[in-house]
Amino acid sequence: MKAAIIVFPGSNCDRDLAVAFEKAGADVTMVWHKDTELPAGVDIVGIPGGFSFGDYLRCGAIAANSPICRSVVAHAEKGGYALGICNGFQVLTETGLLPGALRRNANLKYICKPVGLRVETTDTIYTGGYDKGQEILIPIAHHDGNYYVDDAKLAELKGEERIAFTYLENPNGSVADIAGVVSRNRRVLGMMPHPERMAEPEHGGTDGSAMFRNMVDQLVTA
């Protein structure tokens, strides 16, 4: 299974994400934002956390319009897989691949702590390694993670079971406690929490590793 991790100026979780994929058995290539093409045969694109382009204008807005992101959008539109974590989620909403937007946290604070999540759907390669309703502990680290969608879109997300994770205790004001959502074809996931930071015993927990294991298993056998 081949993964490509996009690196923007200001990305800071790119290596953590690469290690999480590698430990799960993926073949990982790092891709610089000025590149225009993804490596041939990439199954999944990972968009890491961090502060791409210094969060200038809006979090993720400049990155979403970078040369490589045009290829990421094309990859996803052809049915390719993409995973955006934290800033990567912001980038994916800015590209329009995922609905909604991430606003400033309701309490205006940067929040960095492990939080409880509930797995809301197991019908994705990302969450298939969990049980529906399973509660897991994954860290968040963000200032702008307050997810917004309007009522009509929220109803659509619920109806199509596209909410991947919810917070057990809403830390940031997100609509409907949403921590992560998938695209209509269920192949693009954006989430604010960082599973790559809870993937080895040395991290203090391994609740995130099932995501990477399942992605690799599903895409190898695909």
Add this chain to the structure above:
Amino acid sequence: MKARVHVMLKNGVLDPQGEAVRHALGSLGFDGVEGVRQGKVIELDLAEGTTEETVKEMCEKLLANTVIESYTIDMG
């Protein structure tokens, strides 16, 4: 020529920064501030002849996130 773009959170989208400013004004003794919305102003220095239509395209593609933000354009 110059254009000025004002970007604001849409009505109905909670603006926590505006709320914090409202509270701060209240604690300074400014009574009667019933609401504060905080946005941004983007000044563009443009080649002569750039149309408002082009600036609108800039807003739609990059300067505003129309999921949560609205914008207005002042040309010249």
